[in-house]
Amino acid sequence: MTQPNAAAYAEDSPAIDHTSVLVVDDDAAMREFLEMFIADRGYRAVALGDPEQAIERFQRERPAAVILDMVFPGRMDGLDALAALKKIDRDVPVIVLSGHGSSATVVQAMKLGAADFVSKPCDRANLDAPLARALKQRRLRQDVATLQRELESQTLHSALVGHSPRMAEMQELIDRVADTDTTVLIRGESGTGKEVVARAIAAASSRSDKPFVKVNCAALPAELLESELFGFERGAFSGAIHHKPGKFEFANQGTLFLDEIGELSLALQAKLLQVLQEGEFARLGGKRDVRVDVRVIAATNQDLDRASAEGRFREDLYVRLNIVSIALPPLRERRQEIPILANHFLKKYSVLYRRRCIEISPAAAQQLMDHDWPGNVRELENLIKRAVMMGSDTPIRQGIARAQSPVASHQAPVDGRQAAADSRRFPVAVPAPGSAETAPQSLKHISRMAAREAEREVILKTLQQTRWNRKETAAMLGISYKALLYKIKENGLDKA
Numbered sequence: 001m002t003q004p005n006a007a008a009y010a011e012d013s014p015a016i017d018h019t020s021v022l023v024v025d026d027d028a029a030m031r032e033f034l035e036m037f038i039a040d041r042g043y044r045a046v047a048l049g050d051p052e053q054a055i056e057r058f059q060r061e062r063p064a065a066v067i068l069d070m071v072f073p074g075r076m077d078g079l080d081a082l083a084a085l086k087k088i089d090r091d092v093p094v095i096v097l098s099g100h101g102s103s104a105t106v107v108q109a110m111k112l113g114a115a116d117f118v119s120k121p122c123d124r125a126n127l128d129a130p131l132a133r134a135l136k137q138r139r140l141r142q143d144v145a146t147l148q149r150e151l152e153s154q155t156l157h158s159a160l161v162g163h164s165p166r167m168a169e170m171q172e173l174i175d176r177v178a179d180t181d182t183t184v185l186i187r188g189e190s191g192t193g194k195e196v197v198a199r200a201i202a203a204a205s206s207r208s209d210k211p212f213v214k215v216n217c218a219a220l221p222a223e224l225l226e227s228e229l230f231g232f233e234r235g236a237f238s239g240a241i242h243h244k245p246g247k248f249e250f251a252n253q254g255t256l257f258l259d260e261i262g263e264l265s266l267a268l269q270a271k272l273l274q275v276l277q278e279g280e281f282a283r284l285g286g287k288r289d290v291r292v293d294v295r296v297i298a299a300t301n302q303d304l305d306r307a308s309a310e311g312r313f314r315e316d317l318y319v320r321l322n323i324v325s326i327a328l329p330p331l332r333e334r335r336q337e338i339p340i341l342a343n344h345f346l347k348k349y350s351v352l353y354r355r356r357c358i359e360i361s362p363a364a365a366q367q368l369m370d371h372d373w374p375g376n377v378r379e380l381e382n383l384i385k386r387a388v389m390m391g392s393d394t395p396i397r398q399g400i401a402r403a404q405s406p407v408a409s410h411q412a413p414v415d416g417r418q419a420a421a422d423s424r425r426f427p428v429a430v431p432a433p434g435s436a437e438t439a440p441q442s443l444k445h446i447s448r449m450a451a452r453e454a455e456r457e458v459i460l461k462t463l464q465q466t467r468w469n470r471k472e473t474a475a476m477l478g479i480s481y482k483a484l485l486y487k488i489k490e491n492g493l494d495k496a
Contacts, residue, residue: 015211015254016142018064021131023047024054024081025069025097030120034067037124041131051081056242059088065115065134066094067127070105079108084242086113091141093134097122166329167337170197177324178204183276185261185321186299188328190472191378191465194299195259197326202255207295210254213247218260218471226268227284236285246283248275252292261321262302262313263471273317296321301475331373331380338368341377345384355388364393367400374403374476375465382465403461456491459484463493 021043023034031047038045046063048054051072058066066085070078082094093115098106106117115137116130177184178201186194195214202212220228227236231246247256258264264272275281276296280289298321307313331338342360350357360368373379386395459477466472474484488494 016062016064016138018135018139018142020044020046020061020063021135022054022058022063022066024051024066025049026072027069030069030097034127037127038131043135051076051078051084052242055081055084055088058085058092059243059245062089062092064093064138065131066092067097067131068094069097070109071099079105079112082109082112082114091138093137095127095130095134166334170326170328173324173326174201175204177201179206181295182323183295183321184297184324184326185304186297186326186328187304188299188301189330189376190301190476191376192328192330193377194301194328195257197328198255198257198297198299201297202257202295205255205295207254211251212255212257213251214257214259215247216259218263218469222265222268225264226271229268230271230281230283231286231290232284233286236283243283248281248292248294249290251294253294255295255297258296258298260300260471261298262300262304262307264313266312266314269314269317273314273320276317276320301472331376335369338380339365341380342368342384345381346388349385349388353388355391358387358392360387360393360396364396367397371400371404374462379465402457452491455487456493459487459491460493463488 021038023031023038023045025031025034025047026049028049031049035045035047043064046057046061048057051068054066054068068078068082068085072078072081076084078096082096085092085094090113094113096106096109096114096117097120098109098117099120109117115134118126118130174197184198184201186197188194198214199212202208215225215229217225227244227246229246229248231244231249234241234243258272271281275292275294279293280291282289304313304318304322308315308318331341346357346360349355368380375382383396383399386399387393459473462473462476463470466476470484470488471481474481477484479487
Protein backbone atom coordinates (compact mmCIF):
# COMPACT_ATOMS: atom_id res chain seq x y z
CA MET A 1 0.00 0.00 0.00
CA THR A 2 1.39 3.41 -0.94
CA GLN A 3 0.92 6.09 1.65
CA PRO A 4 2.35 9.53 2.49
CA ASN A 5 5.20 9.49 4.94
CA ALA A 6 3.29 9.64 8.20
CA ALA A 7 6.49 10.09 10.19
CA ALA A 8 6.82 13.57 8.74
CA TYR A 9 3.77 14.74 10.66
CA ALA A 10 4.00 16.11 14.20
CA GLU A 11 2.55 13.94 16.91
CA ASP A 12 1.42 14.30 20.51
CA SER A 13 3.95 12.71 22.81
CA PRO A 14 3.23 10.28 25.64
CA ALA A 15 4.08 11.32 29.19
CA ILE A 16 7.78 11.95 29.76
CA ASP A 17 9.51 9.44 32.02
CA HIS A 18 11.55 11.73 34.28
CA THR A 19 13.20 8.73 35.95
CA SER A 20 15.07 7.37 32.92
CA VAL A 21 17.88 8.35 30.55
CA LEU A 22 18.47 6.70 27.16
CA VAL A 23 22.08 5.73 26.36
CA VAL A 24 23.00 4.92 22.74
CA ASP A 25 26.54 3.65 22.15
CA ASP A 26 27.84 0.58 20.30
CA ASP A 27 30.74 0.17 22.78
CA ALA A 28 29.59 -2.30 25.46
CA ALA A 29 32.16 -1.07 27.98
CA MET A 30 31.02 2.53 27.48
CA ARG A 31 27.38 1.52 27.91
CA GLU A 32 28.21 -0.26 31.17
CA PHE A 33 30.10 2.80 32.46
CA LEU A 34 27.21 5.14 31.55
CA GLU A 35 24.62 2.82 33.14
CA MET A 36 26.52 2.87 36.44
CA PHE A 37 27.06 6.64 36.22
CA ILE A 38 23.33 7.28 35.63
CA ALA A 39 22.24 4.81 38.32
CA ASP A 40 24.52 6.53 40.88
CA ARG A 41 22.59 9.75 40.24
CA GLY A 42 19.26 8.12 40.98
CA TYR A 43 18.04 7.51 37.41
CA ARG A 44 17.31 4.40 35.39
CA ALA A 45 19.48 3.89 32.31
CA VAL A 46 18.04 2.40 29.12
CA ALA A 47 21.22 1.38 27.27
CA LEU A 48 21.23 0.21 23.63
CA GLY A 49 23.93 -0.30 21.01
CA ASP A 50 21.74 0.04 17.91
CA PRO A 51 20.47 3.56 17.06
CA GLU A 52 17.39 2.28 15.20
CA GLN A 53 16.35 0.19 18.20
CA ALA A 54 17.00 3.20 20.41
CA ILE A 55 14.67 5.37 18.30
CA GLU A 56 11.88 2.80 18.58
CA ARG A 57 12.40 2.56 22.35
CA PHE A 58 12.37 6.34 22.63
CA GLN A 59 9.01 6.51 20.85
CA ARG A 60 7.47 4.10 23.32
CA GLU A 61 8.96 5.25 26.62
CA ARG A 62 10.03 8.90 26.13
CA PRO A 63 12.94 9.13 28.60
CA ALA A 64 13.89 12.50 30.06
CA ALA A 65 17.24 12.81 28.22
CA VAL A 66 19.50 11.00 25.76
CA ILE A 67 23.26 10.40 25.72
CA LEU A 68 24.17 9.61 22.12
CA ASP A 69 27.41 8.52 20.49
CA MET A 70 28.08 9.95 17.02
CA VAL A 71 29.72 6.94 15.36
CA PHE A 72 28.00 3.61 14.62
CA PRO A 73 29.98 1.63 12.02
CA GLY A 74 27.75 -0.06 9.48
CA ARG A 75 24.56 1.44 10.92
CA MET A 76 22.63 4.70 10.97
CA ASP A 77 25.12 7.37 12.10
CA GLY A 78 24.74 9.58 15.13
CA LEU A 79 23.60 12.65 13.21
CA ASP A 80 20.78 10.70 11.56
CA ALA A 81 19.78 9.29 14.94
CA LEU A 82 19.82 12.77 16.48
CA ALA A 83 17.63 14.14 13.68
CA ALA A 84 15.17 11.24 14.14
CA LEU A 85 14.97 11.81 17.90
CA LYS A 86 14.37 15.52 17.43
CA LYS A 87 11.69 14.76 14.85
CA ILE A 88 9.83 12.70 17.44
CA ASP A 89 10.33 15.23 20.27
CA ARG A 90 12.07 18.50 19.48
CA ASP A 91 12.44 19.36 23.18
CA VAL A 92 14.35 16.26 24.26
CA PRO A 93 17.86 17.22 25.51
CA VAL A 94 20.49 15.14 23.73
CA ILE A 95 24.10 15.02 24.95
CA VAL A 96 26.37 13.86 22.12
CA LEU A 97 29.59 11.94 22.69
CA SER A 98 32.33 12.76 20.20
CA GLY A 99 35.81 11.38 19.59
CA HIS A 100 38.91 13.39 18.82
CA GLY A 101 39.03 15.13 15.46
CA SER A 102 35.28 15.24 15.02
CA SER A 103 34.66 18.97 15.51
CA ALA A 104 32.68 19.24 12.24
CA THR A 105 30.34 16.51 13.47
CA VAL A 106 29.87 18.30 16.78
CA VAL A 107 29.03 21.58 15.01
CA GLN A 108 26.46 19.78 12.86
CA ALA A 109 25.00 18.07 15.95
CA MET A 110 24.58 21.43 17.69
CA LYS A 111 22.81 22.79 14.62
CA LEU A 112 20.42 19.82 14.78
CA GLY A 113 19.55 20.73 18.35
CA ALA A 114 21.96 18.83 20.61
CA ALA A 115 21.93 20.24 24.14
CA ASP A 116 25.60 19.61 24.89
CA PHE A 117 28.61 17.52 23.87
CA VAL A 118 31.28 15.61 25.76
CA SER A 119 34.57 14.47 24.23
CA LYS A 120 35.65 10.85 24.42
CA PRO A 121 37.25 9.38 26.45
CA CYS A 122 35.09 10.87 29.19
CA ASP A 123 34.75 10.42 32.94
CA ARG A 124 32.15 11.21 35.56
CA ALA A 125 33.41 14.75 36.05
CA ASN A 126 32.94 15.52 32.34
CA LEU A 127 29.38 14.17 32.36
CA ASP A 128 28.04 15.49 35.67
CA ALA A 129 27.25 19.07 34.69
CA PRO A 130 25.87 18.35 31.15
CA LEU A 131 23.51 15.65 32.46
CA ALA A 132 22.32 17.81 35.37
CA ARG A 133 21.62 20.72 32.98
CA ALA A 134 19.80 18.46 30.53
CA LEU A 135 17.52 16.94 33.16
CA LYS A 136 16.79 20.30 34.77
CA GLN A 137 16.01 21.82 31.36
CA ARG A 138 13.63 18.98 30.55
CA ARG A 139 11.70 19.26 33.80
CA LEU A 140 11.43 23.06 33.59
CA ARG A 141 10.08 22.91 30.05
CA GLN A 142 7.54 20.31 31.08
CA ASP A 143 6.45 22.36 34.10
CA VAL A 144 6.06 25.52 32.01
CA ALA A 145 4.03 23.68 29.35
CA THR A 146 1.77 22.16 32.02
CA LEU A 147 1.19 25.52 33.70
CA GLN A 148 0.41 27.18 30.36
CA ARG A 149 -2.12 24.48 29.48
CA GLU A 150 -3.78 24.70 32.89
CA LEU A 151 -3.95 28.50 32.81
CA GLU A 152 -5.36 28.59 29.29
CA SER A 153 -7.87 25.86 30.08
CA GLN A 154 -9.08 27.63 33.23
CA THR A 155 -9.38 31.10 31.70
CA LEU A 156 -10.93 30.01 28.43
CA HIS A 157 -13.28 27.59 30.12
CA SER A 158 -14.57 30.18 32.57
CA ALA A 159 -14.95 32.72 29.76
CA LEU A 160 -16.75 30.35 27.41
CA VAL A 161 -19.17 28.98 29.99
CA GLY A 162 -20.22 32.39 31.27
CA HIS A 163 -23.25 32.92 33.50
CA SER A 164 -26.36 32.28 31.40
CA PRO A 165 -28.82 29.60 32.61
CA ARG A 166 -28.16 27.50 29.51
CA MET A 167 -24.42 27.53 30.00
CA ALA A 168 -24.84 26.88 33.73
CA GLU A 169 -26.74 23.70 32.83
CA MET A 170 -23.89 22.70 30.53
CA GLN A 171 -21.35 23.33 33.31
CA GLU A 172 -23.37 21.09 35.63
CA LEU A 173 -23.39 18.35 32.98
CA ILE A 174 -19.62 18.67 32.49
CA ASP A 175 -19.09 18.31 36.24
CA ARG A 176 -21.29 15.21 36.38
CA VAL A 177 -19.61 13.33 33.51
CA ALA A 178 -16.01 14.49 33.99
CA ASP A 179 -14.97 11.90 36.53
CA THR A 180 -16.44 8.95 34.65
CA ASP A 181 -14.91 6.99 31.78
CA THR A 182 -17.93 7.22 29.52
CA THR A 183 -17.59 8.56 25.99
CA VAL A 184 -18.87 12.08 25.40
CA LEU A 185 -20.15 13.62 22.15
CA ILE A 186 -19.89 17.42 21.97
CA ARG A 187 -22.10 19.04 19.34
CA GLY A 188 -22.00 22.59 18.09
CA GLU A 189 -21.29 24.88 15.19
CA SER A 190 -17.71 25.63 14.22
CA GLY A 191 -16.06 28.05 16.61
CA THR A 192 -18.35 27.45 19.60
CA GLY A 193 -15.55 26.06 21.80
CA LYS A 194 -15.93 22.30 21.57
CA GLU A 195 -12.24 21.67 22.22
CA VAL A 196 -12.28 23.91 25.29
CA VAL A 197 -15.16 21.87 26.73
CA ALA A 198 -13.30 18.64 25.94
CA ARG A 199 -10.21 19.91 27.75
CA ALA A 200 -12.35 21.02 30.70
CA ILE A 201 -13.81 17.51 30.98
CA ALA A 202 -10.34 15.96 30.86
CA ALA A 203 -8.95 18.45 33.40
CA ALA A 204 -11.75 17.62 35.88
CA SER A 205 -11.39 13.86 35.45
CA SER A 206 -9.26 11.29 37.28
CA ARG A 207 -7.08 11.23 34.12
CA SER A 208 -6.16 14.91 34.43
CA ASP A 209 -2.45 14.14 34.95
CA LYS A 210 -2.37 11.84 31.93
CA PRO A 211 -2.00 12.80 28.24
CA PHE A 212 -4.70 14.76 26.41
CA VAL A 213 -4.27 13.99 22.71
CA LYS A 214 -6.21 15.79 19.99
CA VAL A 215 -6.87 14.49 16.47
CA ASN A 216 -8.65 16.58 13.82
CA CYS A 217 -10.37 13.95 11.69
CA ALA A 218 -10.99 16.47 8.89
CA ALA A 219 -7.36 17.56 8.59
CA LEU A 220 -5.86 14.39 7.08
CA PRO A 221 -6.83 12.02 4.25
CA ALA A 222 -8.30 8.68 5.34
CA GLU A 223 -5.13 6.65 4.63
CA LEU A 224 -2.90 8.93 6.69
CA LEU A 225 -5.50 9.37 9.42
CA GLU A 226 -5.57 5.61 9.98
CA SER A 227 -1.82 5.51 10.61
CA GLU A 228 -2.06 8.59 12.85
CA LEU A 229 -4.77 7.00 14.99
CA PHE A 230 -3.50 3.44 15.14
CA GLY A 231 0.19 3.66 14.18
CA PHE A 232 2.10 1.37 11.85
CA GLU A 233 4.80 -1.27 11.84
CA ARG A 234 8.09 -1.00 10.01
CA GLY A 235 7.62 -1.88 6.32
CA ALA A 236 3.82 -1.45 6.44
CA PHE A 237 4.03 0.95 3.48
CA SER A 238 6.54 2.96 1.48
CA GLY A 239 8.34 5.32 3.86
CA ALA A 240 7.66 3.31 7.03
CA ILE A 241 11.34 2.90 7.98
CA HIS A 242 10.53 2.18 11.62
CA HIS A 243 7.42 1.45 13.62
CA LYS A 244 5.36 4.36 14.96
CA PRO A 245 2.79 4.27 17.76
CA GLY A 246 -0.56 5.87 16.99
CA LYS A 247 -2.52 8.50 18.87
CA PHE A 248 -4.40 5.84 20.82
CA GLU A 249 -1.10 4.63 22.26
CA PHE A 250 0.05 8.16 23.03
CA ALA A 251 -3.25 8.74 24.87
CA ASN A 252 -3.03 5.51 26.87
CA GLN A 253 -4.35 6.07 30.43
CA GLY A 254 -5.47 9.53 29.28
CA THR A 255 -8.00 11.20 26.98
CA LEU A 256 -8.27 11.17 23.18
CA PHE A 257 -10.23 14.05 21.63
CA LEU A 258 -11.54 13.24 18.15
CA ASP A 259 -12.57 16.55 16.56
CA GLU A 260 -14.83 16.54 13.48
CA ILE A 261 -15.71 12.88 14.06
CA GLY A 262 -18.29 13.05 11.26
CA GLU A 263 -15.47 13.17 8.70
CA LEU A 264 -14.28 9.62 9.47
CA SER A 265 -14.57 7.14 6.61
CA LEU A 266 -16.81 4.11 7.14
CA ALA A 267 -13.75 1.83 7.28
CA LEU A 268 -12.17 3.90 10.05
CA GLN A 269 -15.49 4.07 11.85
CA ALA A 270 -15.49 0.26 12.05
CA LYS A 271 -11.96 0.21 13.50
CA LEU A 272 -12.82 2.94 16.00
CA LEU A 273 -15.87 0.97 17.11
CA GLN A 274 -13.63 -2.04 17.80
CA VAL A 275 -11.38 0.05 20.05
CA LEU A 276 -14.33 1.47 21.96
CA GLN A 277 -15.86 -1.98 22.47
CA GLU A 278 -12.77 -4.09 23.09
CA GLY A 279 -10.01 -1.65 24.02
CA GLU A 280 -7.63 -3.07 21.42
CA PHE A 281 -6.60 -2.67 17.79
CA ALA A 282 -3.86 -3.63 15.33
CA ARG A 283 -1.35 -1.18 13.87
CA LEU A 284 -1.05 -0.95 10.10
CA GLY A 285 1.01 -3.97 9.05
CA GLY A 286 0.82 -5.38 12.58
CA LYS A 287 0.39 -9.05 13.43
CA ARG A 288 -0.76 -8.64 17.02
CA ASP A 289 -3.30 -6.47 18.82
CA VAL A 290 -2.33 -3.51 20.97
CA ARG A 291 -4.31 -2.99 24.17
CA VAL A 292 -5.04 0.54 25.46
CA ASP A 293 -7.05 2.26 28.18
CA VAL A 294 -8.30 5.52 26.66
CA ARG A 295 -11.26 7.78 27.36
CA VAL A 296 -12.68 9.09 24.07
CA ILE A 297 -14.35 12.49 23.69
CA ALA A 298 -15.67 13.30 20.21
CA ALA A 299 -16.95 16.51 18.67
CA THR A 300 -18.86 17.38 15.52
CA ASN A 301 -20.59 20.26 13.78
CA GLN A 302 -22.62 17.82 11.66
CA ASP A 303 -26.06 16.33 12.21
CA LEU A 304 -25.04 12.76 13.04
CA ASP A 305 -28.67 11.67 13.43
CA ARG A 306 -29.21 12.48 9.79
CA ALA A 307 -25.83 11.08 8.72
CA SER A 308 -26.64 7.84 10.51
CA ALA A 309 -30.08 7.62 8.88
CA GLU A 310 -28.49 8.20 5.45
CA GLY A 311 -25.83 5.53 5.98
CA ARG A 312 -22.90 7.97 6.08
CA PHE A 313 -22.18 7.27 9.75
CA ARG A 314 -22.42 3.89 11.44
CA GLU A 315 -25.44 3.67 13.71
CA ASP A 316 -23.67 1.37 16.20
CA LEU A 317 -20.73 3.77 16.48
CA TYR A 318 -23.09 6.71 16.87
CA VAL A 319 -24.89 4.94 19.75
CA ARG A 320 -21.54 4.18 21.39
CA LEU A 321 -20.30 7.78 21.10
CA ASN A 322 -23.59 9.39 22.08
CA ILE A 323 -23.81 7.99 25.62
CA VAL A 324 -23.52 11.56 26.92
CA SER A 325 -24.22 14.44 24.54
CA ILE A 326 -23.31 18.08 25.24
CA ALA A 327 -24.80 20.66 22.88
CA LEU A 328 -22.96 23.99 22.68
CA PRO A 329 -25.27 26.85 21.69
CA PRO A 330 -24.04 29.30 19.04
CA LEU A 331 -22.94 32.71 20.24
CA ARG A 332 -25.99 34.44 18.74
CA GLU A 333 -28.16 32.46 21.20
CA ARG A 334 -26.22 33.62 24.25
CA ARG A 335 -25.52 37.26 23.50
CA GLN A 336 -25.26 38.10 27.21
CA GLU A 337 -21.91 36.25 27.16
CA ILE A 338 -20.41 38.50 24.46
CA PRO A 339 -19.12 41.22 26.87
CA ILE A 340 -17.55 38.53 29.10
CA LEU A 341 -15.80 36.89 26.17
CA ALA A 342 -14.72 40.20 24.62
CA ASN A 343 -13.23 41.32 27.93
CA HIS A 344 -11.39 38.00 28.29
CA PHE A 345 -9.86 38.23 24.82
CA LEU A 346 -8.94 41.90 25.32
CA LYS A 347 -6.93 41.00 28.43
CA LYS A 348 -5.42 37.89 26.88
CA TYR A 349 -4.07 39.56 23.74
CA SER A 350 -3.03 42.75 25.52
CA VAL A 351 -0.72 40.60 27.65
CA LEU A 352 0.34 38.37 24.75
CA TYR A 353 1.19 41.26 22.39
CA ARG A 354 2.35 43.63 25.14
CA ARG A 355 -0.15 46.27 24.11
CA ARG A 356 -2.31 48.53 26.24
CA CYS A 357 -5.83 47.25 26.88
CA ILE A 358 -8.01 49.22 24.48
CA GLU A 359 -11.46 50.57 25.29
CA ILE A 360 -14.43 49.56 23.16
CA SER A 361 -16.68 52.49 22.28
CA PRO A 362 -20.47 52.27 22.85
CA ALA A 363 -21.01 52.11 19.07
CA ALA A 364 -18.60 49.17 18.67
CA ALA A 365 -20.07 47.45 21.73
CA GLN A 366 -23.53 47.71 20.18
CA GLN A 367 -22.20 46.21 16.95
CA LEU A 368 -20.77 43.31 18.93
CA MET A 369 -24.15 42.69 20.52
CA ASP A 370 -26.11 43.02 17.25
CA HIS A 371 -23.86 40.84 15.05
CA ASP A 372 -25.04 37.27 14.34
CA TRP A 373 -21.53 35.74 14.67
CA PRO A 374 -21.58 32.98 12.04
CA GLY A 375 -18.04 32.08 13.15
CA ASN A 376 -19.10 32.10 16.82
CA VAL A 377 -16.48 32.55 19.57
CA ARG A 378 -13.59 32.02 17.15
CA GLU A 379 -14.81 34.92 14.99
CA LEU A 380 -15.13 37.16 18.06
CA GLU A 381 -11.65 36.19 19.23
CA ASN A 382 -10.09 37.01 15.86
CA LEU A 383 -11.85 40.37 15.74
CA ILE A 384 -10.68 41.33 19.24
CA LYS A 385 -7.17 40.12 18.42
CA ARG A 386 -6.97 42.48 15.41
CA ALA A 387 -8.30 45.36 17.51
CA VAL A 388 -5.61 44.85 20.18
CA MET A 389 -2.90 44.64 17.52
CA MET A 390 -4.12 47.89 15.90
CA GLY A 391 -4.59 49.66 19.25
CA SER A 392 -8.21 50.74 18.68
CA ASP A 393 -11.72 49.39 18.22
CA THR A 394 -11.79 50.48 14.56
CA PRO A 395 -11.11 46.92 13.27
CA ILE A 396 -14.17 45.77 15.24
CA ARG A 397 -16.48 48.34 13.66
CA GLN A 398 -15.07 47.89 10.18
CA GLY A 399 -14.89 44.10 10.41
CA ILE A 400 -18.50 43.67 11.45
CA ALA A 401 -19.70 46.19 8.85
CA ARG A 402 -17.82 44.35 6.09
CA ALA A 403 -19.04 40.96 7.30
CA GLN A 404 -22.67 42.06 7.27
CA SER A 405 -22.77 44.09 4.07
CA PRO A 406 -21.36 41.60 1.50
CA VAL A 407 -23.43 38.75 2.95
CA ALA A 408 -26.62 40.68 2.33
CA SER A 409 -25.64 41.50 -1.24
CA HIS A 410 -24.53 37.90 -1.84
CA GLN A 411 -27.83 36.45 -0.67
CA ALA A 412 -30.14 38.99 -2.26
CA PRO A 413 -31.17 38.81 -5.94
CA VAL A 414 -29.09 41.09 -8.12
CA ASP A 415 -31.38 43.70 -9.66
CA GLY A 416 -30.59 47.16 -11.02
CA ARG A 417 -30.81 48.97 -7.69
CA GLN A 418 -28.69 46.30 -5.97
CA ALA A 419 -26.09 46.48 -8.73
CA ALA A 420 -25.90 50.23 -8.38
CA ALA A 421 -25.32 49.91 -4.63
CA ASP A 422 -22.71 47.22 -5.20
CA SER A 423 -20.92 49.34 -7.79
CA ARG A 424 -20.39 52.02 -5.17
CA ARG A 425 -18.89 49.44 -2.77
CA PHE A 426 -16.69 47.47 -5.16
CA PRO A 427 -14.40 48.59 -7.99
CA VAL A 428 -16.04 47.77 -11.35
CA ALA A 429 -14.61 48.10 -14.85
CA VAL A 430 -16.98 50.30 -16.91
CA PRO A 431 -16.40 50.15 -20.70
CA ALA A 432 -15.41 53.39 -22.33
CA PRO A 433 -17.77 54.98 -24.92
CA GLY A 434 -17.34 53.44 -28.33
CA SER A 435 -16.00 50.18 -26.99
CA ALA A 436 -17.14 46.81 -28.26
CA GLU A 437 -19.74 46.52 -25.47
CA THR A 438 -22.98 48.47 -25.93
CA ALA A 439 -24.75 50.25 -23.08
CA PRO A 440 -27.15 47.39 -22.24
CA GLN A 441 -24.21 44.98 -22.20
CA SER A 442 -22.32 47.36 -19.92
CA LEU A 443 -25.15 47.41 -17.37
CA LYS A 444 -25.33 43.63 -17.44
CA HIS A 445 -21.57 43.48 -17.08
CA ILE A 446 -21.69 45.83 -14.10
CA SER A 447 -24.31 43.70 -12.36
CA ARG A 448 -22.35 40.54 -13.03
CA MET A 449 -19.09 42.07 -11.82
CA ALA A 450 -20.73 43.48 -8.68
CA ALA A 451 -22.19 40.09 -7.82
CA ARG A 452 -18.85 38.42 -8.45
CA GLU A 453 -16.99 40.93 -6.28
CA ALA A 454 -19.56 40.42 -3.53
CA GLU A 455 -19.12 36.67 -3.80
CA ARG A 456 -15.34 37.01 -3.67
CA GLU A 457 -15.56 39.21 -0.59
CA VAL A 458 -17.85 36.75 1.20
CA ILE A 459 -15.57 33.79 0.43
CA LEU A 460 -12.45 35.68 1.51
CA LYS A 461 -13.98 36.85 4.79
CA THR A 462 -15.27 33.38 5.60
CA LEU A 463 -11.87 31.85 4.82
CA GLN A 464 -10.26 34.36 7.14
CA GLN A 465 -12.78 33.57 9.88
CA THR A 466 -12.00 29.85 9.63
CA ARG A 467 -8.23 30.41 9.33
CA TRP A 468 -8.43 29.10 5.74
CA ASN A 469 -10.03 25.81 6.76
CA ARG A 470 -11.67 25.04 3.42
CA LYS A 471 -14.00 22.30 4.66
CA GLU A 472 -15.30 24.54 7.41
CA THR A 473 -15.68 27.43 4.97
CA ALA A 474 -17.66 25.31 2.52
CA ALA A 475 -20.00 24.23 5.33
CA MET A 476 -20.54 27.82 6.48
CA LEU A 477 -21.28 28.97 2.91
CA GLY A 478 -23.58 26.02 2.22
CA ILE A 479 -21.67 24.80 -0.85
CA SER A 480 -19.70 21.65 -1.60
CA TYR A 481 -15.97 21.41 -0.92
CA LYS A 482 -15.23 21.03 -4.66
CA ALA A 483 -17.38 24.04 -5.50
CA LEU A 484 -15.46 26.12 -2.96
CA LEU A 485 -12.09 25.07 -4.45
CA TYR A 486 -13.34 26.08 -7.89
CA LYS A 487 -14.54 29.47 -6.64
CA ILE A 488 -11.28 30.08 -4.79
CA LYS A 489 -9.38 29.53 -8.03
CA GLU A 490 -11.90 31.44 -10.14
CA ASN A 491 -11.67 34.49 -7.87
CA GLY A 492 -7.88 34.38 -7.64
CA LEU A 493 -7.93 33.64 -3.91
CA ASP A 494 -5.48 30.79 -4.32
CA LYS A 495 -2.83 33.48 -4.84
CA ALA A 496 -3.98 35.51 -1.81
